[in-house]
Amino acid sequence: MRIVQEQWTEVDGRPIIAYTFTNDNGMEVTCLNYGCIITKILAPDKHGNYENVVLAFNEFSPYLTNSPYFGAVIGRVAGRIKNASFELNGKTYTLYKNENGNHLHGGKKGFHHAIWQGAGFSKKEEAGVQFSYTSVDGEEGYPGNVDVQITYTLNNQNEFIISYRATSDQDTPLTLTNHTYFNLSGNLKSDILHHRLKIKSNQFLELDNEFIPTGVLLDVANTPFDLREGKTIKEGVEANHPQIALVGQGYDHPFLLNAHHDEEIVLFDPKSGRTLLVETDEPGVVVYTGNQLPDEIKVNGVPSRKYLGICLETQALPDAVHHPHFPSCILRAGEVYSSVTKYTFRVHEEGER
Numbered sequence: 642m643r644i645v646q647e648q649w650t651e652v653d654g655r656p657i658i659a660y661t662f663t664n665d666n667g668m669e670v671t672c673l674n675y676g677c678i679i680t681k682i683l684a685p686d687k688h689g690n691y692e693n694v695v696l697a698f699n700e701f702s703p704y705l706t707n708s709p710y711f712g713a714v715i716g717r718v719a720g721r722i723k724n725a726s727f728e729l730n731g732k733t734y735t736l737y738k739n740e741n742g743n744h745l746h747g748g749k750k751g752f753h754h755a756i757w758q759g760a761g762f763s764k765k766e767e768a769g770v771q772f773s774y775t776s777v778d779g780e781e782g783y784p785g786n787v788d789v790q791i792t793y794t795l796n797n798q799n800e801f802i803i804s805y806r807a808t809s810d811q812d813t814p815l816t817l818t819n820h821t822y823f824n825l826s827g828n829l830k831s832d833i834l835h836h837r838l839k840i841k842s843n844q845f846l847e848l849d850n851e852f853i854p855t856g857v858l859l860d861v862a863n864t865p866f867d868l869r870e871g872k873t874i875k876e877g878v879e880a881n882h883p884q885i886a887l888v889g890q891g892y893d894h895p896f897l898l899n900a901h902h903d904e905e906i907v908l909f910d911p912k913s914g915r916t917l918l919v920e921t922d923e924p925g926v927v928v929y930t931g932n933q934l935p936d937e938i939k940v941n942g943v944p945s946r947k948y949l950g951i952c953l954e955t956q957a958l959p960d961a962v963h964h965p966h967f968p969s970c971i972l973r974a975g976e977v978y979s980s981v982t983k984y985t986f987r988v989h990e991e992g993e994r
């Protein structure tokens with residue numbers, strides 16, 4: 642296992658460092674201490690070609706001003722919070738309104754825009770980096786001083802593991818995730834429409850016209866959201882269903898997982914043979930098929946477009962602060978938030994297990 646770090650630039654006089662760790666098979670991950678952003682995951686195809694399978698910019702500045710959260714950690718709360726406010730312990734908190742009067746993805750200076758303290762490590766069988774950040778009381782309107790550690794680890798089994806840990810000195814909502822867009826074709830040779838997605842989920846959340854959960858859990862059966870046997874993204878996004886149409890002919894929906902660390906999410910690209918297995922202890926996963934990817938930006942030099950990447954945001958359910966029947970997203974003062982999501986990269990022939 643190897644790790645190297647290099648300074649890319651400075652922001653507000655603070656160094657922006659890229660950490661690149663490589664395993665003994667040749668799989669490589671690069672990430673930044675800015676937003677814990679993942680800029681590269683080199684994974685093999687069925688011919689042993691290592692290519693980048695994530696959407697990223699090939700320079701730093703767009704991450705400051707114009708990124709659809711490429712590769713970034715999201716927090717304090719991933720997803721939307723209706724009316725950018727919530728009540729906790731009898732007090733009403735007002736958050737930064739960054740979308741239609743609602744709060745999205747941690748607000749204006751969410752965790753994706755924070756500069757984290759990084760500490761790289763390399764052992765015989767694994768290498769990675771631990772990022773740390775303190776979100777101070779009142780940041781973006783949230784209560785409590787929250788200490789967060791996020792550890793990225795790559796091992797020799799081609800597993801990339803993200804471990805999240807946080808504590809707070811006051812009760813506060815906390816829903817962390819990673820917003821990487823995957824495209825298993827390799828170096829963006831194609832979009833994701835022919836990727837197959839399989840998810841062990843019997844229910845998904847109905848969204849309103851601001852893409853916020855209504856609180857209704859819908860059964861997936863007989864809908865394009867039934868991914869239990871796997872579907873191509875094309876089959877799903879072209880389906881005639883009001884919830885697919887609502888978000889711009891795609892998925893942008895939270896699924897409630899009925900399995901954990903049990904091959905619950907599988908993304909497969911038949912052409913390259915790449916398979917991504919995502920396993921998590923989080924209650925849900927938001928599947929976003931890049932329906933709103935802007936046309937005016939370039940991604941690794943390739944013009945951005947709809948369906949160029951898919952996000953699999955393992956997390957608590959969005960707007961849980963307003964839905965007591967959702968799993969709670971409240972981190973109690975003095976308790977520990979702990980979560981692990983593992984991404985395993987394999988190679989299969991079409992139809993192979």
Ligand code: G6D
Pocket residue numbers: 709710852893929933
């Ligand atoms: C859009 O609705 C989607 C979000 O789910 C996504 O995270 C964002 O674009 C990047 O707002």
